[in-house]
């Protein structure tokens with residue numbers, strides 16, 4: 001076992017390595033469905049929060065192929081760019097297009113509402129309260145160590161990373177200052193299970209640094225790398241040909 005695996009083991013987290021992006025995507029989709037089916041069997045429905053960005057395309061395509069009672073699944077995002085779905089940056093648009101085969105059957109809670117970032121976050125927060133604890137959260141991570149839209153050293157981030165944060169959804173900003181909406185520690189820590197998907201050497205190095213440093217305000221991902229969580233890692237960061245750029 002190498003250094004990162006043993007560090008993660010101390011936190012009760014398992015790192016699963018995959019040789020190809022396709023294997024990683026398919027195994028991640030299978031793990032999601034297993035968790036959703038467990039929740040449906042126990043409580044009659046399942047709640048899921050997914051990440052956006054560039055990385056999840058293959059995973060979303062694999063998820064859309066899964067046979068599960070999608071009408072019992074409540075879906076939201078862990079974060080959103082404050083843009084309408086017509087914008088290429090929209091995480092909601094990514095989910096709607098890659099999950100097109102199952103999307104009409106899901107119960108969908110969008111983050112962007114088009115009022116103001118703060119008003120949208122307050123509206124989502126009120127609706128999300130009924131969904132907590134989420135059954136499953138699938139996180140991604142940027143090379144800078146951000147996860148969801150919880151960015152290093154952002155104003156408010158130390159509080160938002162905390163499980164006792166007042167709100168489950170807040171208005172945040174990306175490193176370039178653009179407005180975002182993000183779930184906070186209140187929603188992400190209380191999830192019954194978390195999966196983290198990362199690809200490429202650079203992200204694995206970030207994860208190692210984040211876990212080693214354990215300074216959540218600098219490396220927001222480190223706040224969530226704790227049980228219950230599995231990490232799905234592939235050294236290759238390949239996107240399918242039809243992935244949005």
Ligand SMILES: O=C1O[C@H](COP(=O)(O)O)[C@@H](O)[C@H](O)[C@H]1O
Nearest residue numbers: 051052053054055140141142148
């Ligand atoms: O801004 C975002 O970044 C992270 C990582 O995105 P990726 O493009 O490197 O995959 C993502 O998890 C988050 O949902 C997204 O809005």
